[in-house]
Amino acid sequence: MKLRISRRVSAIQPSATLAIAGLARELKAKGLPVLSFSAGEPDFPSPEGAVKAARDAMDRGETRYTANSGIPELKRAIAAYYKTRFGLEYAPSEIIVSCGAKQSLYQALQTLADMDEEVLIPNPAWVSYVEQIRLADAKDVIIDTSATGFAPTREGMEGAMSKKTAGMIINSPNNPTGVVYDRDTLEMLADIARRNDLWIIYDEIYERLVYGEAKHYNILQIAPDLRDRVIIVNGVSKAYSMTGWRIGYALGPKEAVAKMDDIQSHLNSNPSSIAQWASVGAIEQSESYVESNRREFERRRDILMELLSGVGGLRIERPDGAFYAFLDVRNTFEPDDNEFCRRILEEKFVALVPGDAFLAPGYVRMSYACSEADIREGAERIKDFLRG
Numbered sequence: 001m002k003l004r005i006s007r008r009v010s011a012i013q014p015s016a017t018l019a020i021a022g023l024a025r026e027l028k029a030k031g032l033p034v035l036s037f038s039a040g041e042p043d044f045p046s047p048e049g050a051v052k053a054a055r056d057a058m059d060r061g062e063t064r065y066t067a068n069s070g071i072p073e074l075k076r077a078i079a080a081y082y083k084t085r086f087g088l089e090y091a092p093s094e095i096i097v098s099c100g101a102k103q104s105l106y107q108a109l110q111t112l113a114d115m116d117e118e119v120l121i122p123n124p125a126w127v128s129y130v131e132q133i134r135l136a137d138a139k140d141v142i143i144d145t146s147a148t149g150f151a152p153t154r155e156g157m158e159g160a161m162s163k164k165t166a167g168m169i170i171n172s173p174n175n176p177t178g179v180v181y182d183r184d185t186l187e188m189l190a191d192i193a194r195r196n197d198l199w200i201i202y203d204e205i206y207e208r209l210v211y212g213e214a215k216h217y218n219i220l221q222i223a224p225d226l227r228d229r230v231i232i233v234n235g236v237s238k239a240y241s242m243t244g245w246r247i248g249y250a251l252g253p254k255e256a257v258a259k260m261d262d263i264q265s266h267l268n269s270n271p272s273s274i275a276q277w278a279s280v281g282a283i284e285q286s287e288s289y290v291e292s293n294r295r296e297f298e299r300r301r302d303i304l305m306e307l308l309s310g311v312g313g314l315r316i317e318r319p320d321g322a323f324y325a326f327l328d329v330r331n332t333f334e335p336d337d338n339e340f341c342r343r344i345l346e347e348k349f350v351a352l353v354p355g356d357a358f359l360a361p362g363y364v365r366m367s368y369a370c371s372e373a374d375i376r377e378g379a380e381r382i383k384d385f386l387r388g
């Protein structure tokens with residue numbers, strides 16, 4: 001008899017980003033000169049403060065279960081960070097630490113979204129939102145922003161609403177577009193949430209990676225009255241180059257955070273004790289590290305823009321944040337993004353992620369979280385490919 005898989009998980013698609021990164025690794029292992037621009041992780045070593053804090057924690061024997069929602073020292077560090085950076089006050093009972101922002105988002109959606117309720121997502125959007133909404137038996141409602149510079153508009157958001165709309169997921173700086181929402185956009189989104197009694201999950205995992213004149217705001221700096229309906233999601237993966245440590249966190253109203261904690265208590269109890277201590281070291285001791293990495297990403301972005309703008313029909317909006325460029329391939333000789341990525345990997349050994357994975361066919365995402373030499377060589381190969 002064939003094993004029956006539940007309806008809930010049958011429709012889940014694996015993460016396309018990880019799949020491409022896996023394929024690129026496989027080709028590389030075979031000795032092929034693969035350049036991967038697919039993964040969403042910085043290439044810097046984790047900060048010394050984090051590594052030392054982890055070593056010290058091991059030496060002290062911090063090797064047992066911790067409090068479900070995270071060690072008090074890390075919650076204090078997160079609270080102090082939010083106070084300094086955004087002027088926001090959060091008590092320890094309003095903070096939960098999880099295994100990556102991904103888990104924080106999952107628990108937030110399980111806590112806020114009810115069966116058949118609708119969740120608005122400006123599109124293009126990070127791959128996991130849709131799958132996580134579906135895992136909560138809720139419904140994703142996708143709002144195309146490609147005609148307005150990848151920023152949502154009031155008409156777009158309101159036009160997608162129904163009686164079942166419960167909330168929205170907002171991600172700025174955005175993966176995959178690199179767009180940073182300006183004050184007006186955030187005010188508009190806050191206004192819609194306020195008038196329609198919606199919750200907001202505000203994913204600001206790339207908040208430290210913003211370039212040039214662009215400025216990142218936490219939505220509660222702009223609409224402090226929404227504090228009771230916003231769950232902020234952040235983590236150490238991107239700002240501190242700590243993807244492998246798996247620490248993310250959420251800040252929100254006590255009742256919601258308590259429920260997220262209940263889920264976590266049955267799921268994985270707590271994130272790794274050592275990784276939590278490492279995150280204390282990162283958050284408390286790495287300001288200059290974060291700033292120097294930010295400057296380096298900005299430099300790489302500028303190099304990439306200079307090398308690829310206007311090449312072979314490619315169109316690229318200059319990204320203001322995160323570490324991705326979102327290339328419009330619709331006017332190139334290979335306008336199908338899946339085909340584009342398959343062919344350029346096979347023919348030029350360049351790994352890019354199809355926009356399809358971000359609900360945005362006709363685009364491909366290129367991460368510039370890699371060395372300048374790789375960016376230069378990759379740009380040459382892309383140019384070569386586009387010659388057809």
Ligand SMILES: Cc1ncc(COP(=O)(O)O)c(C=O)c1O
Binds near residue numbers: 203234236
């Ligand atoms: C928009 C966005 N949110 C959340 C995450 C999750 O990060 P992590 O689980 O590593 O903390 C990512 C990672 O790629 C992301 O791009």
